[in-house]
Amino acid sequence: MPKHQLNINEQVFTVEAEDDMPLLWVLRDVLNMTGTKYGCGVASCGACTVLLNETAVRSCATTIKSCAGAKITTIEGLSDALLHPVQQAWEEVNVPQCGYCQAGQVMSVAGMLKRNKQPSKETIEAVMSQVICRCGTYDRIRRAIDIAVAKVNNP
Amino acid sequence: MKHSVNRRHFLKLSSFTGGGLMLGLVLPEWAKATGSAADCESFKPSAYLCINKDNTVIVYVAKQEIGQGVNTSLPMLVAEELECDLKSIKVEIAPYGSLGQGAHDTGGSQSVMGLFDPMRKAGATARTMLIAAAAKRWNTGVEVCTAEKGKVVNNKTGASLSFGELVCDAAKEEVPKEVLLKNVKDFKVIGKGQKKNNLKDILTGKVQYGIDVKVPGMVYAAVARCPVMGGKLVSVDDSEALKIPGVVKVLRYEGTGAPMHVRAGVAVVATNSWAALRARKALKIVWDESKGKGVNTAQLEKDMAARAKQKPAEAIPVKGNAADTIIAGPNSMVAEYSAPFVAHATLEPVNFTAQVKDGKCELWGGLQLPDWTVGLVAQELQIKSSDIKVNLTLSGGGFGRRLHSDFALEAVKLAKQLDHPVKVIWDRTDDIRFDVFRPANHHRLAAKWDAQGRITHWQHHVLTTSITRVQRPDAKQLSENLGGASQDFWYDIPNVYAGYSNVDFSINRGWVRGVEFVVNVFPLESFVDEVARKLKKDPLQYRLSMLEGRKPFEAKFNDNWKETIDPERMAGVLKLAADKIGWHKPAAKNIYRGIACHCYTTAKAYAAHAVEIEIKGPKQFIIKKIVATIDCGLVIDPDGLKNQMEGGTVFALSQALKSEIHIQDGKVVEDGFFNYGVLRYNEMPAIEVHVVPSEASPGGAGEVGLPTLAPALCNALAAAGNRPRRLPLQKDGYSWS
Numbered sequence: 001m002p003k004h005q006l007n008i009n010e011q012v013f014t015v016e017a018e019d020d021m022p023l024l025w026v027l028r029d030v031l032n033m034t035g036t037k038y039g040c041g042v043a044s045c046g047a048c049t050v051l052l053n054e055t056a057v058r059s060c061a062t063t064i065k066s067c068a069g070a071k072i073t074t075i076e077g078l079s080d081a082l083l084h085p086v087q088q089a090w091e092e093v094n095v096p097q098c099g100y101c102q103a104g105q106v107m108s109v110a111g112m113l114k115r116n117k118q119p120s121k122e123t124i125e126a127v128m129s130q131v132i133c134r135c136g137t138y139d140r141i142r143r144a145i146d147i148a149v150a151k152v153n154n155p
Numbered sequence: 156m157k158h159s160v161n162r163r164h165f166l167k168l169s170s171f172t173g174g175g176l177m178l179g180l181v182l183p184e185w186a187k188a189t190g191s192a193a194d195c196e197s198f199k200p201s202a203y204l205c206i207n208k209d210n211t212v213i214v215y216v217a218k219q220e221i222g223q224g225v226n227t228s229l230p231m232l233v234a235e236e237l238e239c240d241l242k243s244i245k246v247e248i249a250p251y252g253s254l255g256q257g258a259h260d261t262g263g264s265q266s267v268m269g270l271f272d273p274m275r276k277a278g279a280t281a282r283t284m285l286i287a288a289a290a291k292r293w294n295t296g297v298e299v300c301t302a303e304k305g306k307v308v309n310n311k312t313g314a315s316l317s318f319g320e321l322v323c324d325a326a327k328e329e330v331p332k333e334v335l336l337k338n339v340k341d342f343k344v345i346g347k348g349q350k351k352n353n354l355k356d357i358l359t360g361k362v363q364y365g366i367d368v369k370v371p372g373m374v375y376a377a378v379a380r381c382p383v384m385g386g387k388l389v390s391v392d393d394s395e396a397l398k399i400p401g402v403v404k405v406l407r408y409e410g411t412g413a414p415m416h417v418r419a420g421v422a423v424v425a426t427n428s429w430a431a432l433r434a435r436k437a438l439k440i441v442w443d444e445s446k447g448k449g450v451n452t453a454q455l456e457k458d459m460a461a462r463a464k465q466k467p468a469e470a471i472p473v474k475g476n477a478a479d480t481i482i483a484g485p486n487s488m489v490a491e492y493s494a495p496f497v498a499h500a501t502l503e504p505v506n507f508t509a510q511v512k513d514g515k516c517e518l519w520g521g522l523q524l525p526d527w528t529v530g531l532v533a534q535e536l537q538i539k540s541s542d543i544k545v546n547l548t549l550s551g552g553g554f555g556r557r558l559h560s561d562f563a564l565e566a567v568k569l570a571k572q573l574d575h576p577v578k579v580i581w582d583r584t585d586d587i588r589f590d591v592f593r594p595a596n597h598h599r600l601a602a603k604w605d606a607q608g609r610i611t612h613w614q615h616h617v618l619t620t621s622i623t624r625v626q627r628p629d630a631k632q633l634s635e636n637l638g639g640a641s642q643d644f645w646y647d648i649p650n651v652y653a654g655y656s657n658v659d660f661s662i663n664r665g666w667v668r669g670v671e672f673v674v675n676v677f678p679l680e681s682f683v684d685e686v687a688r689k690l691k692k693d694p695l696q697y698r699l700s701m702l703e704g705r706k707p708f709e710a711k712f713n714d715n716w717k718e719t720i721d722p723e724r725m726a727g728v729l730k731l732a733a734d735k736i737g738w739h740k741p742a743a744k745n746i747y748r749g750i751a752c753h754c755y756t757t758a759k760a761y762a763a764h765a766v767e768i769e770i771k772g773p774k775q776f777i778i779k780k781i782v783a784t785i786d787c788g789l790v791i792d793p794d795g796l797k798n799q800m801e802g803g804t805v806f807a808l809s810q811a812l813k814s815e816i817h818i819q820d821g822k823v824v825e826d827g828f829f830n831y832g833v834l835r836y837n838e839m840p841a842i843e844v845h846v847v848p849s850e851a852s853p854g855g856a857g858e859v860g861l862p863t864l865a866p867a868l869c870n871a872l873a874a875a876g877n878r879p880r881r882l883p884l885q886k887d888g889y890s891w892s
Contacts, residue, residue: 035359039502091354097802098549100222129836132833134501135806136801136802137798138805141836142839
């Protein structure tokens with residue numbers, strides 16, 4: 001089986017896996033990093049969002065091979081002390097209910113703000129409409145994004 | 156294991172799925188307080204909590220956390236009486252079996268209601284014993300000692316001892332038979348909004364759900380299930396699947412009937428989820444699907460509409476003589492409404508882990524009714540319930556999906572063929588196709604009024620693909636869980652008659668974020684609005700005229716199910732919603748408003764929605780604003796309550812606008828989020844939640860914010876001149892933004 005080197009949360013891992021194994025299952029089943037969640041497997045719900053070179057991607061639709069040389073950030077790599085502005089905003093608004101989708105929500109916002117510190121309403125809607133919350137915390141997510149944007153611009 | 160266990164559980168189960176008995180009010184065994192004399196590390200005055208020498212307090216929550224917030228609200232009840240900082244509490248899932256039967260049952264929005272007293276008593280008992288221990292240490296009376304912020308203070312000397320310092324002595328104290336609970340005015344924790352207990356774990360990716368379970372030696376399985384209920388496996392060719400790296404073996408099992416309707420399956424067992432899911436696609440299976448032939452939702456709709464005009468299978472003459480009255484003529488109205496099958500689609504798809512070894516079984520996962528599951532697993536394996544160990548986990552959403560045990564039984568059917576523990580992974584398609592759907596339903600309502608426009612006669616024929624019947628085909632009374640919002644409801648009408656008919660349909664059904672009767676609210680609150688508009692009366696005032704001045708009354712649904720309904724509280728949430736949407740202010744051009752209310756009897760709560768829309772075209776609208784109001788008695792965690800009402804509204808909005816399961820020849824058509832519609836971020840309207848202050852004993856909230864959203868929205872569309880009578884709106888060509 002092919003060997004792959006992965007740089008995840010600033011740590012290097014060597015993994016033996018088929019080239020087309022999705023990053024999601026490498027993280028969850030091989031590396032036991034379960035913070036990244038399975039929701040649909042076909043990039044329709046956003047639960048599995050991680051950053052690949054600072055861009056938000058769906059790890060269920062990203063093969064291990066395509067991660068070669070890339071810097072991967074998962075929810076576990078954001079900040080254990082909740083120092084990331086998106087985590088802080090989420091904490092302030094007390095967003096989650098069951099919490100299952102929230103890694104995907106937080107990573108999607110983190111990725112969006114890396115590229116664009118002042119996203120328009122349209123950009124936010126385009127990005128966040130890809131991430132489903134069945135508990136229905138969208139209004140809180142909206143409020144938390146406003147706070148996160150303010151924090152990023154006035155650290 | 157004999158069938159009687161399941162039977163007994165069923166009786167208990169039906170008491171909350173529709174009927175009015177409280178569930179889960181199982182008092183802990185007030186076991187002799189423990190704190191082993193040898194090491195003296197902890198003090199455990201009941202099964203609900205433990206205080207350690209290092210001052211940590213562990214609260215054991217028996218209810219399944221599914222997003223409704225029990226792991227935050229229930230520990231608050233303990234903290235209030237124990238007098239400790241909520242932050243010093245570590246929340247743990249109560250080990251299965253540590254409390255009595257029924258203690259873990261989670262449903263009907265009844266967790267806070269059932270545990271309001273027991274959890275507070277647990278805190279007060281511990282506090283009383285800690286104070287007694289401290290008083291002895293100081294050689295003084297208990298009356299000079301008080302507990303505050305995790306300490307006992309000697310009010311004479313100013314000395315203090317932390318709870319941790321007292322655990323050994325407190326454990327030796329007699330458990331008091333009675334304890335004094337605080338007055339509402341003295342509450343310091345209850346009524347103050349709290350952050351979710353595991354917020355930090357969620358935001359750092361540490362939180363673990365059933366799908367994250369990893370047990371040593373565990374293998375993973377993906378199951379190909381028979382696409383139709385009751386179908387059988389004809390043949391399987393697994394040669395290609397077995398070639399896929401990581402695949403261990405392919406297993407088969409037969410399906411079972413009621414109550415769980417486990418489909419016949421072929422399972423690929425592998426060393427990781429992906430290999431199992433991938434190899435499943437390579438199976439070549441032939442199913443006998445003959446049982447699904449002609450099982451179509453399109454036909455069901457026609458059958459229900461035809462059946463609605465006939466006499467109901469069961470008729471309940473609720474009040475007066477409405478049963479014998481033929482409703483027709485000028486001062487009357489008849490209308491029909493319908494809603495389809497809908498899915499749970501919890502974001503954490505169904506999954507379960509099981510091990511069967513040496514005549515014993517171990518289970519891992521989220522379960523809302525673990526006693527029921529254990530009974531069925533014991534029956535499946537022909538072992539004793541006491542030989543089954545259950546490890547409960549957090550769940551990424553429940554909405555009633557995890558009340559069922561089909562997924563657990565499936566995992567056990569595989570585990571008994573394996574030497575390893577096995578985790579069964581459901582992909583999104585499995586989760587939707589093999590869900591336990593909220594029944595499709597159809598309603599015919601008729602009303603007659605007098606010269607003043609007061610409704611005198613009311614008839615409601617409820618047609619449903621009954622949950623009761625799919626779980627217990629021999630059930631005598633179809634209406635046992637359907638009486639709410641169709642029999643003695645909140646409006647003052649002298650002659651009321653309700654009828655119920657089951658329409659057979661071969662698909663599994665269950666509760667989706669609501670007890671069975673909540674499907675009656677959309678037709679009820681639409682119809683009363685229709686009558687008001689036909690009479691050219693203000694729909695708000697018309698409702699209030701049937702509520703205000705009416706005294707609280709006891710609605711009796713059957714011999715075991717009675718509920719008190721207070722029409723004044725109903726009027727309270729209605730008026731608050733109207734006020735906050737600006738009901739009495741003139742609306743701008745193309746702006747229309749709708750309102751609806753209901754009493755969620757089993758959760759002792761009242762709620763209303765008011766919706767403001769802007770009409771953009773004949774069937775095109777924008778939702779400008781939604782107001783949700785609730786009166787659920789005393790509020791424990793106001794922020795958690797608001798989150799529940801916001802979430803309930805979103806869940807209901809999905810159902811009102813676009814969620815629908817179609818079935819063709821017994822097979823579910825929808826297979827994922829691409830074609831099973833759920834609300835997304837860009838569709839989220841502005842929402843406000845307002846709570847009616849109350850000191851009435853606490854009710855529930857998790858399911859209470861759903862039923863009135865659809866009628867309020869449809870009533871707004873009706874105000875604009877176009878009344879929708881079936882859901883979802885997408886089905887009839889409506890579009891929104």
